Amino acid sequence: MWMRSCFLHRLVASSVKISEAAGGVIKDILCDGDLKIIDKGGSGKTADLQTEADRAAQYCIVKSLHAVFGDKITIIGEEETTSFTPRIEKGFCSKVLSLNDKCPENLRDINPEDVVIWVDPLDGTVEIANAAKKSAAVLAQVTVLIGIAYRGRPIAGVIHQPYYEGRENGRTVWAINGVGTYGMDYVKEDNKEQKIVVTTRSHGTSSVDAALDALNKKGLADTVVRVGGAGYKVMRILEGAAAYVFASQGCKKWDTAACEAVIEGTGGRLTDISGRLLNYEKGVQLNNTGGVLVTACWVDHQDYLNSIPDALKEALPEFQAKN
Numbered sequence: 525m526w527m528r529s530c531f532l533h534r535l536v537a538s539s540v541k542i543s544e545a546a547g548g549v550i551k552d553i554l555c556d557g558d559l560k561i562i563d564k565g566g567s568g569k570t571a572d573l574q575t576e577a578d579r580a581a582q583y584c585i586v587k588s589l590h591a592v593f594g595d596k597i598t599i600i601g602e603e604e605t606t607s608f609t610p611r612i613e614k615g616f617c618s619k620v621l622s623l624n625d626k627c628p629e630n631l632r633d634i635n636p637e638d639v640v641i642w643v644d645p646l647d648g649t650v651e652i653a654n655a656a657k658k659s660a661a662v663l664a665q666v667t668v669l670i671g672i673a674y675r676g677r678p679i680a681g682v683i684h685q686p687y688y689e690g691r692e693n694g695r696t697v698w699a700i701n702g703v704g705t706y707g708m709d710y711v712k713e714d715n716k717e718q719k720i721v722v723t724t725r726s727h728g729t730s731s732v733d734a735a736l737d738a739l740n741k742k743g744l745a746d747t748v749v750r751v752g753g754a755g756y757k758v759m760r761i762l763e764g765a766a767a768y769v770f771a772s773q774g775c776k777k778w779d780t781a782a783c784e785a786v787i788e789g790t791g792g793r794l795t796d797i798s799g800r801l802l803n804y805e806k807g808v809q810l811n812n813t814g815g816v817l818v819t820a821c822w823v824d825h826q827d828y829l830n831s832i833p834d835a836l837k838e839a840l841p842e843f844q845a846k847n
């Protein structure tokens with residue numbers, strides 16, 4: 525079936541399988557116990573941690589993509605491929621391939637040279653690195669993110685959550701523009717009477733708090749839930765949270781690429797806190813310097829944009845001089 529499928533469907537079908545293999549690599553290392561944590565050197569105040577699981581999952585994803593699609597595809601990943609794992613995945617998710625006929629005309633024959641694959645091998649690193657006890661609630665915040673951008677905009681994405689309610693293979697949500705968001709079979713819906721807003725647990729700033737206060741006063745953030753990982757926060761939106769608000773810098777393109785495709789597929793939106801679309805071309809700055817705002821399909825993105833004070837937006841520049 526993969527021979528009949530277009531490049532994009534083959535790439536997503538492969539990315540689903542590869543994200544699940546990377547989830548297996550992460551589980552093996554977390555089970556082993558020695559995370560070999562290093563600090564990549566953050567912006568001064570906050571550490572930017574990396575574990576053996578981040579490195580080995582990155583290796584698994586990059587080597588697997590190269591094994592299936594050759595060395596010429598462009599991959600931009602958060603980590604280096606310095607930790608070996610023998611786990612190389614060459615399979616395809618049959619569900620993705622079976623939907624090949626739904627692929628929109630304009631995405632059927634895309635040139636692989638115009639594609640950038642954004643890889644976050646382990647999102648939610650701080651949560652697992654710092655947790656004294658790796659409880660189910662902590663582990664649930666870990667996701668593997670593979671985002672696919674074409675000519676600078678996300679057209680598909682995969683969010684794999686290795687630990688989910690004791691399920692052996694966790695759960696995987698994937699999306700292709702115009703085809704939809706799939707893998708939601710295990711997604712339960714929260715109560716929407718309260719507008720739950722999710723935000724960072726470990727990268728809080730006064731600007732993050734000021735934005736949340738302003739939204740609360742406008743009735744757009746009844747409850748604030750602080751959890752780790754961009755992927756997990758988007759999963760929480762799929763489960764009924766109203767929005768993910770991060771009025772600060774530090775979140776990167778590999779955090780948002782897959783998230784944007786998945787949320788768009790459900791009718792939601794992702795922009796920076798000033799409403800600007802994010803650019804995912806090769807060579808762009810890696811930081812989402814203008815912050816991140818993600819909203820569910822059932823709330824008005826513009827209401828959230830309008831309610832975040834201009835002073836906070838102006839304090840976050842769209843571009844920075846140097847990455």
Ligand SMILES: Nc1ncnc2c1ncn2[C@@H]1O[C@H](COP(=O)(O)O)[C@@H](OP(=O)(O)O)[C@H]1O
Binds near residue numbers: 566570646649724
């Ligand atoms: N100030 C900062 N410095 C480094 N990374 C940051 C950051 N703010 C956000 N991030 C990254 O954005 C992702 C989501 O952050 P948060 O959980 O705080 O909402 C995390 O990805 P990783 O776990 O893949 O590194 C985190 O590292």
Ligand SMILES: [Mg+2]
Binds near residue numbers: 648753754778779
């Ligand atoms: Mg991340």
Ligand SMILES: [Mg+2]
Binds near residue numbers: 644645646648649
């Ligand atoms: Mg990461």
Ligand SMILES: [Mg+2]
Binds near residue numbers: 572573602649
């Ligand atoms: Mg990181």
